[in-house]
Amino acid sequence: MPSSTPEVPGTYVFDVAQSNRGYALNRLCGSLKDAANRERFSADEAAYCDAYGLSPEQREAILQRDWTRMLDLGGSIFYVFKLAVLDKKSMQDLGGIFTGMTTEEFVKALNAGGRSFG
Structure with a gap:
């Protein structure tokens, strides 16, 4: 099925x-x-x-x-x-790990509307 x-x-x-x-x-x-x-x-x-x-x-x-x-x-x-x-990890830290980015890169991508996620 x-x-x-x-x-x-x-x-x-x-x-x-x-x-x-x-x-x-x-x-x-x-x-x-x-x-x-x-x-x-x-x-x-x-x-x-x-x-x-x-x-x-x-x-x-x-x-x-x-x-x-x-x-x-x-x-x-x-x-x-x-x-x-x-x-002491934030959700942004994990988001960076899950997307292969640093935390800072992940936050930047979020602030840009997520458009730069791979």
Whole structure:
């Protein structure tokens, strides 16, 4: 059966399949909204990952802060961003990473209406 979700090159479509695939990763990232969980994560990131039952690939992406890989593995930007905030990264920082730009280049592209995105 063909997908009802249109394919747009260079974008991430967060559909039911991706949600299922990224459930553990998103659950971990979502847990970081609580200060006590942020402290536990910061104290021993690997053990915290193990407690959430991540796949080996998800665990590595979290520990390496491979932001793009997290999305590839089912991460939702809304959850992944909670980890980014812990690392003092802005949405513009992530936007730069996702588009292969520096943060400054990404902000400049946004201010230009996004027309210079690859």
